[in-house]
Amino acid sequence: MEHEKQIKIVKGWKDQQRKAMLPKPFSEVIRVLLIEDNHGYAEIIGIMLDRSHDIRFDLKNAASLLEGLKHVVKDAIDVILLDLKLPDSRGIETFDTLYSRAQSVPIIVLTAIDNDKLALEAVKKGAQDYLVKDQVNSKSLVHAIRYAVERKRMAEMLFTAAHEWRTTFDAIGNVVCLIDYERNIIRCNKAMTELLNMPFTDIIKKNCCELIHGSRMPIKGCPFETLKKTYGREEILLQRRDRWFQISVDPLIDERKNLIGGVHIMTDISREKEIDRMKSELISNVSHELRTPLSTIKEGIALLFDGSLGGLHLEQKDMLSRVKSNVDRLSRLIDDLLDMSRIEAGKMEIEKSFVDISALIKEVISSFQNQANKKNIKFVITIMKNMLPMYIDRGRISQVMTNLISNSIKFTPAYGCITVEIRDGKKEAEISVSDTGIGIAQKNITGLFDRFSQFDREYGPGERGTGLGLPISKEIIEMHGGRIWVKSESGKGSTFIFTLPRLCLDRTIP
Amino acid sequence: MDKKRILIIDDEPDFVRVVQLRLEAAGYQVLAAFDGMQGVSAAHKEKPDVIILDIMMPAMHGHRVCEALKKSAKTWTIPIIYLTAKGNKEDEELAYKLGAEHFLTKPYDPQVLLRIIEKALDPDAQLQKYEAKEKEKV
Numbered sequence: 001m002e003h004e005k006q007i008k009i010v011k012g013w014k015d016q017q018r019k020a021m022l023p024k025p026f027s028e029v030i031r032v033l034l035i036e037d038n039h040g041y042a043e044i045i046g047i048m049l050d051r052s053h054d055i056r057f058d059l060k061n062a063a064s065l066l067e068g069l070k071h072v073v074k075d076a077i078d079v080i081l082l083d084l085k086l087p088d089s090r091g092i093e094t095f096d097t098l099y100s101r102a103q104s105v106p107i108i109v110l111t112a113i114d115n116d117k118l119a120l121e122a123v124k125k126g127a128q129d130y131l132v133k134d135q136v137n138s139k140s141l142v143h144a145i146r147y148a149v150e151r152k153r154m155a156e157m158l159f160t161a162a163h164e165w166r167t168t169f170d171a172i173g174n175v176v177c178l179i180d181y182e183r184n185i186i187r188c189n190k191a192m193t194e195l196l197n198m199p200f201t202d203i204i205k206k207n208c209c210e211l212i213h214g215s216r217m218p219i220k221g222c223p224f225e226t227l228k229k230t231y232g233r234e235e236i237l238l239q240r241r242d243r244w245f246q247i248s249v250d251p252l253i254d255e256r257k258n259l260i261g262g263v264h265i266m267t268d269i270s271r272e273k274e275i276d277r278m279k280s281e282l283i284s285n286v287s288h289e290l291r292t293p294l295s296t297i298k299e300g301i302a303l304l305f306d307g308s309l310g311g312l313h314l315e316q317k318d319m320l321s322r323v324k325s326n327v328d329r330l331s332r333l334i335d336d337l338l339d340m341s342r343i344e345a346g347k348m349e350i351e352k353s354f355v356d357i358s359a360l361i362k363e364v365i366s367s368f369q370n371q372a373n374k375k376n377i378k379f380v381i382t383i384m385k386n387m388l389p390m391y392i393d394r395g396r397i398s399q400v401m402t403n404l405i406s407n408s409i410k411f412t413p414a415y416g417c418i419t420v421e422i423r424d425g426k427k428e429a430e431i432s433v434s435d436t437g438i439g440i441a442q443k444n445i446t447g448l449f450d451r452f453s454q455f456d457r458e459y460g461p462g463e464r465g466t467g468l469g470l471p472i473s474k475e476i477i478e479m480h481g482g483r484i485w486v487k488s489e490s491g492k493g494s495t496f497i498f499t500l501p502r503l504c505l506d507r508t509i510p
Numbered sequence: 511m512d513k514k515r516i517l518i519i520d521d522e523p524d525f526v527r528v529v530q531l532r533l534e535a536a537g538y539q540v541l542a543a544f545d546g547m548q549g550v551s552a553a554h555k556e557k558p559d560v561i562i563l564d565i566m567m568p569a570m571h572g573h574r575v576c577e578a579l580k581k582s583a584k585t586w587t588i589p590i591i592y593l594t595a596k597g598n599k600e601d602e603e604l605a606y607k608l609g610a611e612h613f614l615t616k617p618y619d620p621q622v623l624l625r626i627i628e629k630a631l632d633p634d635a636q637l638q639k640y641e642a643k644e645k646e647k648v
Contacts, residue, residue, distance in 0.1 A: 291595035292522055295617030299528040302620060308535045331617055
């Protein structure tokens with residue numbers, strides 16, 4: 001019941017709105033107030049109005065301005081016909097007085113033939129129209145009334161629309177401004193005056209770049225400059241003093257499809273940035289705190305395991321080795337989290353030295369030999385002989401290889417094969433790890449190197465990772481100036497490939 | 511020959527205990543201090559051969575302990591090995607600047623720790639290091 005009622009209300013509201021938008025049909029009565037002291041002339045007007053067939057008029061006559069004003073206050077009037085020469089007021093003051101009291105009612109001035117100037121002055125001051133008494137006929141009178149009423153209504157609608165738009169514009173919390181092709185500000189909302197701490201008048205017509213960045217020249221990557229080529233929405237992140245903004249610009253296009261400017265929206269994302277930073281800091285702190293108890297557990301297990309605290313029987317040893325491998329896993333997860341928080345804080349560092357990469361890769365593979373043997377997975381290694389040492393971070397590249405190979409083992413069923421290839425080129429070395437595993441579906445490949453992108457695995461044996469291994473690997477390879485990508489097809493295995501340049505300048509992290 | 515003595519300064523008793531067991535198994539005598547202040551006074555009183563030092567501790571911060579020991583005429587020759595969960599680049603740099611022998615992060619590899627202790631106790635290696643430093647100064 002309640003719901004139905006609501007729908008009805010909404011429907012009713014819509015109808016009302018539509019009605020307000022359409023011009024009023026003239027089947028209804030137009031209420032005319034004639035302020036004229038000449039009764040004879042008033043009668044003529046009455047007759048003229050009666051002759052109209054399509055519109056009905058309800059005519060009221062006032063013989064003086066005072067009487068007219070009483071009608072304006074008391075009755076609903078659609079239009080006023082005003083003679084400027086009245087017993088209690090003369091000339092333009094008659095219009096002024098009436099206009100100041102009845103601003104919402106359209107006024108048509110009636111004038112004698114020799115008084116054109118006065119009538120024109122009244123029109124300038126806000127009268128809708130004027131009619132010369134001797135030249136009026138029924139047709140022109142009805143015409144003038146109709147258009148006066150209509151024009152007034154249009155003006156009011158325009159005013160309402162502008163008012164609604166302005167209020168909405170100012171109510172928006174984001175900083176919004178419209179700029180022309182030369183990046184001068186045409187309009188701006190209240191949020192912008194608050195951001196710049198300047199009144200409207202100081203902002204309008206000023207150069208947008210100058211106000212935001214303090215220089216007339218557009219900054220590097222200015223989205224409006226890009227938009228001039230793309231004609232589509234452009235976005236950019238910007239730091240202004242201590243706050244961060246997401247800025248978007250949409251094209252402003254005229255009827256002839258010319259680009260005439262843009263709509264600039266600035267969203268303050270400092271809070272999001274701050275939360276992001278707090279999150280990274282939390283992860284970093286927690287991970288550090290976890291390390292102390294973890295190292296105690298690890299060392300305790302190691303002491304028990306190697307018999308320093310007395311011998312263990314087989315079952316105890318077996319249980320302990322299970323505990324140990326899980327503690328190791330926990331420790332790897334914490335390391336991944338720490339690496340990720342380092343990357344996010346831009347604190348990841350690499351220390352390069354000359355490394356024999358084939359020896360390094362063999363080393364990593366041999367550390368997985370036991371795990372591979374358990375699943376009867378075979379390693380095939382193809383390495384070029386006499387490779388020159390590469391200038392890389394030994395630990396970090398070994399981490400990437402460990403990630404790739406452990407993934408391969410995880411997703412390759414028993415009796416599979418993992419092929420590691422190193423191809424040396426003049427400019428870069430290319431290392432690939434291929435497996436005969438379950439592969440990756442096309443739709444999952446896109447986000448594979450993004451953070452926490454562990455997609456739904458319906459099948460696939462073994463443990464879940466953090467989903468951080470590949471993003472961390474990507475960062476490490478890119479910090480070396482290389483690239484990493486994957487070729488895979490569901491059910492047909494995957495190949496991960498990365499390159500390391502032979503000579504490269506250190507990439508600084510943005 | 512007497513057993514070499516190692517002082518562990520760390521506020522985690524459980525951690526101290528496992529390291530102690532590991533070092534004792536390797537033939538060292540182990541002393542423990544559970545905060546920075548205790549550590550400094552123990553180092554002065556006992557004159558250990560090697561000190562293992564944590565950073566985050568009550569009473570006195572690890573870096574300040576290191577600074578105090580390296581400034582004191584009685585203890586400046588004792589090699590200090592940092593063993594801490596706080597593995598920042600800045601901390602590592604500061605540790606070496608203060609005169610630390612080595613900087614290890616938790617969780618640690620016991621074999622690596624034993625190797626580093628051995629090296630710290632080797633008078634020849636220490637002499638070489640000292641000479642290298644002197645040369646650098648010249």
